[in-house]
Amino acid sequence: MSAEPNITPLLVATGLSKSYGRRMACEDVSLSIREGEVLAIVGESGSGKSTLLNLLAGRLDADSGQVHYRMRDGVTRDMGTLTEAERRVLMRTDWGFVHQDAAQGLRMNVSAGGNIGERLMAIGNRHYGDIRATAAHWLTRVEINADRIDDKPTAYSGGMRQRLQIARNLVTAPRLVFMDEPTGGLDVSVQARLLDLIRGLAADLGLAVILVTHDLAVARLLSHRIMVMKGGHVIETGLTDRVLDDPQAAYTQLLVSSVLAA
């Protein structure tokens, strides 16, 4: 039998707000996530979902509100009080961030092995053979043939680049991964493969994932819970299948009914 899940939240955000000039991109948003849980933040462009993700991940400073995170030592910290060095270590180890555009998350002129190895070296691994073996292992894990280890991402297809970006993020065994439209811009058949891979990895590794997507089918496939945003506000939250099959808010009903059922 598996151990009882840790029900103490991993990350808790309270009252996050951010404005750009007079426009509120994100207003008074609170959420929490546990280990092993996939939360999808859905909405149309301009809904504030990407702003929220960047606030949560500390890539943007909030005008107000806090993010608390339970660190690997078990101590919950206010992210706003972390030193820059502590924040960088966290980003390189216990957190991952998967960008929609793989070029933003990879070094395009460094080999695939180097891209994965860089995160290992950043946490102190020095043994070249070990790093290379780990990189090869992770390439295989994301369904990239290990003989492509010396190729640069520029020689990879879009789907492969995205899988490489995921491997680079997961090599340090993070507990929380942020994903910003990870399947956006990919061909449908490539998307299906990537979704299946993310789904399997999240379940096998017990990852917490905060996933931003405009695609309700992606949210249904990957997430346990969903948060619907519009105009910087949270419109509706709940169990993913409940929100999609029995939406309560007018906007959620509009969003759900606007999708062609495949």
Add this chain to the structure above:
Amino acid sequence: MSYLPNQIMLSVEDLAKGFTLHLHGGAVLPVVSGVSFNVYAGECVVLGGPSGAGKSSILKMLYGNYLAASGEIRVRHGAGMVDVVGAEPHAVLDIRRRTMGYVSQFLRVIPRVPAIDIVAEPAMAAGHTREAARDRAARLLTHLNLPERLWHLPPATFSGGEQQRVNIARGFAGDHAILILDEPTASLDATNRAAVIDLMARRKQGGAAFVGIFHDEDVRTQVADRIIDVTNFAASQAA
């Protein structure tokens, strides 16, 4: 875990549901109200009534897939009874993992995942090892006569009946003490209907409780211990 025959597994009290159609001027579509019934360990309760009476909506509320407007759905979960209505998503997911399974009318296909892994998933979620879960999946698929050559293929290209047998096997693969069945046998031939009835009978002997919809009268008379007429719960049109 085993249950006594007189033990209440599921207790529904004064449950009500309507849909507010915000895209249609906020029209309110009443579905059911005053739904009350108990389900005991080892029995199968069948919801009866014409289509549109709200049978599926009731099942979906039991599973937490539809939001109840009011009332209680208390489920025997772990050491106590937990109300699904108003439960946090985490709590509903935990109930689904350990206590309550659901077989829908159609399989929701997951891209690229082979049939045997789709079936094994609830067993793994319940804490079994991958090997144990696959063994259980193989036994269920064998029982439901799904040819072994299909087990390692994703079901997207299977026939409706084959997909539904994968769906049923998945529904029975967990350790659920309560199973909700929404017309599971509709697309099956006589042999496979009998296989499902047999599966249900075995689980009932182990103390499992069933709530289901079965339109096929022959199947219904074979599985039902009690039939509850849902038209008794018709919501007032004046609502």
